[in-house]
Every structure is written in structure tokens, then in C-alpha cells.
Amino acid sequence: xxxxxxxxxxxxxxxxxxxxxxxxxxxxxxxxxxxxxxxxxxxxxxxxxxxxxxxxxxxxxxxxxxxxxxxxxxxxxxxxxxxxxxxxxxxxxxxxxxxxxxxxxxxxxxxxxxxxxxxxx
Numbered sequence: 845x846x847x848x849x850x851x852x853x854x855x856x857x858x859x860x861x862x863x864x865x866x867x868x869x870x871x872x873x874x875x876x877x878x879x880x881x882x883x884x885x886x887x888x889x890x891x892x893x894x895x896x897x898x899x900x901x902x903x904x905x906x907x908x909x910x911x912x913x914x915x916x917x918x919x920x921x922x923x924x925x926x927x928x929x930x931x932x933x934x935x936x937x938x939x940x941x942x943x944x945x946x947x948x949x950x951x952x953x954x955x956x957x958x959x960x961x962x963x964x965x
Contacts, residue, residue, distance in 0.1 A: 848912060848928045849897045851939035852946075856886040856894055871939045872931060880941065887926045887946030893919055899959035901925075908932040909940075915957050916948070923951040 851870050858866055867880040895916035903911040913925045926948050929940040
């Protein structure tokens, strides 16, 4: 779970000139799981404040792939979620970015999510 959040936050917070080099170290592009050749949206790329990771919902896990929905919360309290896939490659987890980018979905509440304690709500 920590790798999922870390990869998403690091990629979202990078400027265009640093993004590609960082993404080649920590991401692959689905469905071929190849290194990125251009910037792909994490769904919440922003020059403004990035949202808090407010919780998660694990969807599936095997020894080489994990899929979860991450709950995001803005400073104003609005909730959304992003589906994240991590793939074990070599000796580390890499985030698997869909070729067309991640999609953020509105989240009405934390039903079926495990909230992180201490996150502003």
C-alpha cells in the first residue's frame, strides 16, 4: 500500500522535465508493461496542493500484482478515489500506469474503505 501511494504522489508532484526519468525507475505502462516514453497522468497531477491519501480498499493481490482503490481527500474535504495497480518487477514494486492515464472517481463516503487514522476529515 505504501508503494502505491508513494509512486502516485511522486509522479503527480514532478514537473514535466523530471517526470520521465523518475517514471522509468518506478513505473511501467500497461498493457505491455514497458517503460514510459511520455508523461502519463496519475489522475491528480497538480501544480496546486496534492490531496491527502485518506484510505484504501484492497481489490486483489498476488505475489506479483496488487490492485487497490486509493481514497483521496482535498484540503476542502472533497473525496475521490483512484484505482492503482502495482506490479512486482525484478526486485521491486512498480506502478502500472494505463496508457490513457489514471481516472479519478468521486467518492461519496468511506464505505468499504479502510481510512488512515489521523487524516483530516
